[in-house]
Amino acid sequence: MSTHPAIIATGIKEPLTTQRVPTATPQQHEIQVRVEWVPSAPLDVFKVDAGLMAQFPLRLGDSVAGTVVAVSPNVQRLKLGDRVCGFVFHNENEMGQQVYVTAPNHLFSKVPDGMSLAAAATLPTNFCTAFLSLSENLKIDLPWPLPENFVPRGEQIPILIWGAGSSVGHFAVQILKHWGYKNVIVTASLKHEKKLKGYGAAHVFDYRSTGVVDSVLEILSSDKSPEAIRVFDCVDSKFGSLLPISKIATRAGSKVAAVLPVVINNSSDANGLQLSPDVSTGADWSKDVEIHSIVSYGYEANAFLKENLFPEILPTLLSQGTIEPNDQRVVQGTRF
Ligand SMILES: NC(=O)c1ccc[n+]([C@@H]2O[C@H](COP(=O)([O-])OP(=O)(O)OC[C@H]3O[C@@H](n4cnc5c(N)ncnc54)[C@H](OP(=O)(O)O)[C@@H]3O)[C@@H](O)[C@H]2O)c1
Numbered sequence: 001m002s003t004h005p006a007i008i009a010t011g012i013k014e015p016l017t018t019q020r021v022p023t024a025t026p027q028q029h030e031i032q033v034r035v036e037w038v039p040s041a042p043l044d045v046f047k048v049d050a051g052l053m054a055q056f057p058l059r060l061g062d063s064v065a066g067t068v069v070a071v072s073p074n075v076q077r078l079k080l081g082d083r084v085c086g087f088v089f090h091n092e093n094e095m096g097q098q099v100y101v102t103a104p105n106h107l108f109s110k111v112p113d114g115m116s117l118a119a120a121a122t123l124p125t126n127f128c129t130a131f132l133s134l135s136e137n138l139k140i141d142l143p144w145p146l147p148e149n150f151v152p153r154g155e156q157i158p159i160l161i162w163g164a165g166s167s168v169g170h171f172a173v174q175i176l177k178h179w180g181y182k183n184v185i186v187t188a189s190l191k192h193e194k195k196l197k198g199y200g201a202a203h204v205f206d207y208r209s210t211g212v213v214d215s216v217l218e219i220l221s222s223d224k225s226p227e228a229i230r231v232f233d234c235v236d237s238k239f240g241s242l243l244p245i246s247k248i249a250t251r252a253g254s255k256v257a258a259v260l261p262v263v264i265n266n267s268s269d270a271n272g273l274q275l276s277p278d279v280s281t282g283a284d285w286s287k288d289v290e291i292h293s294i295v296s297y298g299y300e301a302n303a304f305l306k307e308n309l310f311p312e313i314l315p316t317l318l319s320q321g322t323i324e325p326n327d328q329r330v331v332q333g334t335r336f
Helices: 042-050 124-137 167-178 190-198 212-222 238-248 296-301 303-320
Strands: 003-009 017-022 030-037 063-071 083-087 100-104 108-110 159-162 184-187 203-205 230-233 255-259 262-265 274-276 290-294
Touching: 030 083, 042 274, 063 100, 063 124, 083 124, 108 303, 124 167, 124 230, 124 255, 124 290, 124 296, 124 303, 159 167, 159 238, 167 184, 167 190, 184 212, 190 203, 203 212, 212 238, 230 238, 238 255, 238 262, 296 303
Parallel strands: 159 184, 159 230, 184 203, 230 255, 255 290
Antiparallel strands: 003 017, 030 063, 030 100, 063 083, 083 108, 262 274
16 A cells, blocks of 8 residues: 655644555546645644644545646546646545645645745635635625626625735635626725725725724715625624724625634733634624625535535636735745
């Protein structure tokens, strides 16, 4: 039986280890990828620091970029040597922080020529989370293929992206611009202002400013559109995002979608990392405001997204230059 090295977390706050694990053979519809780059993701920290969704020992990482090294005979779309990035999360054979991952081919996108695999590794989880939250939870119309001269019916609906400086937030803003939404309000550190305005944000506010809620409310009160607001919370911090959002999303019919888990205290807090699985109890929400918790691991429940998101939508947007990957800080480890 062939084996390969994998990063293994053995328990809460235990040092990570490297161990050899069996290399799976691709089954029907699966491919095998030689992993070259993995991003370090917040979920990995939540697993190791707080045991979130963790049954130890476990492998980490749900985004990868690498090269296809094996395909099952019924896979036509991808071939040996293709450069791909993928969203990998169903089981241990798929997780990203190991030398080979084996997973269903629909989880992978081809990476366009000229894009580095390190850059491509920033895409899968974060792009999926943004697309799923906007389309499925907030019911923002993102038809695919995008019809020529498409103008969305709610072109001027106010859409607030809280935490647009995050990886997920960067993709949300780029997606909204491509589909033609014009009234996109974001919060982020102001170092991102130029980039986010280039991505289509109409207003950028510093989330650390004490006046941030009033600034957003002022835009909404001057807004001629009677539409309720849609809010995508890319941070889900009880005090840093949910509480301010609950003061903004008060019009009946507003929708709020927040990424799980809710962070009550982060890892650097004196009381340690504290998480909650419930967005609806994270703040005192106004009546008639819809609250959604986002778990991107459920995206395949939408058959259209399962079939199209990674095989078709992401690679097309990347080759058109509509979506660009996040900036990365590269940490080069030992190559196994
Ligand atoms: N449930 C799911 O399916 C799912 C999937 C993906 C991600 N997530 C979660 O989504 C969150 C974001 O993930 P990510 O990878 O995009 O994180 P990230 O790139 O590490 O984002 C961190 C950035 O968020 C911004 N931020 C922090 N606190 C903020 C606040 N109170 N208000 C506004 N912005 C704030 C800061 O940006 P500035 O530079 O602007 O200060 C910070 O640098 C994480 O909690 C992650 O676990 C959940």
